[in-house]
Amino acid sequence: MKIVDQTIEQLIDIAIDAIYEGEYVKARGLIDSALCDEPGYPKLHSTLAWMYHYHQENYGLSERHYLLAIHFDPDYEYAWNGLMELLLTQKRYAFLQSKLLIARKNAQLDQEYILRTMGKIAERQGKFPEAIKYYREALMESTDNNDSAELKKDVKRIRMKRFKTIFKKWQPQS
Numbered sequence: 001m002k003i004v005d006q007t008i009e010q011l012i013d014i015a016i017d018a019i020y021e022g023e024y025v026k027a028r029g030l031i032d033s034a035l036c037d038e039p040g041y042p043k044l045h046s047t048l049a050w051m052y053h054y055h056q057e058n059y060g061l062s063e064r065h066y067l068l069a070i071h072f073d074p075d076y077e078y079a080w081n082g083l084m085e086l087l088l089t090q091k092r093y094a095f096l097q098s099k100l101l102i103a104r105k106n107a108q109l110d111q112e113y114i115l116r117t118m119g120k121i122a123e124r125q126g127k128f129p130e131a132i133k134y135y136r137e138a139l140m141e142s143t144d145n146n147d148s149a150e151l152k153k154d155v156k157r158i159r160m161k162r163f164k165t166i167f168k169k170w171q172p173q174s
Contacts, residue, residue: 002073005041008034012047019051027051042073049079053086062086075108084117093121112141119154128162 011034018027028051034044049065052058063086069079080103087096096117103114119134132155139151 005038008038008041008044012043015047019055024051024056040072042069042076042079045069045072046076046079046082049082053082059086059090074106077109080109081113084113088117088120091124093125097121112138112143112147115141116151116154119158123154123158123161126165128158128165131158132162 011030015027015030018024018030028048031044031048034041038044045065046069049062049069052062052065063083066079066083066086069076070083073079083099084096087093087099100114100118100121103109104111115134115138119131119138122128122131122134135151135154135158139148139155142148142151
């Protein structure tokens with residue numbers, strides 16, 4: 001059972017408002033004061049991670065706090081999504097893939113998003129058959145028509161990339 005502390009939630013809302021106003025020191029102070037009382041409260045770590053990720057661009061601290069939020073609540077989808085986005089933009093595919101394999105075992109998380117991200121990693125690494133496999137698995141998890149259409153386009157795009165790479169290998173060298 002997850003415990004939600006209304007006082008901490010209100011403090012987080014105030015800190016988020018401060019972040020939007022550009023008062024990062026104030027926001028950090030508010031969150032730090034709450035972390036002194038509840039160091040294992042995942043939303044506090046996730047809020048810090050979000051601030052560092054999107055507002056201050058300190059990716060090391062952002063990753064640290066995403067991982068702490070996930071450590072304290074493995075079902076916290078917002079932290080998982082932020083971590084996936086951060087590692088994908090940093091092109092840290094091996095570490096991201098190891099985390100995604102852990103996330104796949106958690107039925108509470110959005111499996112379609114996890115599989116789609118695994119497909120993106122395989123595609124960027126040139127592993128086209130693997131990418132097609134992940135996109136198809138994501139398609140099986142999809143419950144949204146728009147997402148399904150996008151995934152079908154992804155599979156079609158990968159097939160074309162795969163064909164082009166095979167075709168290039170057989171071209172005569174001049």
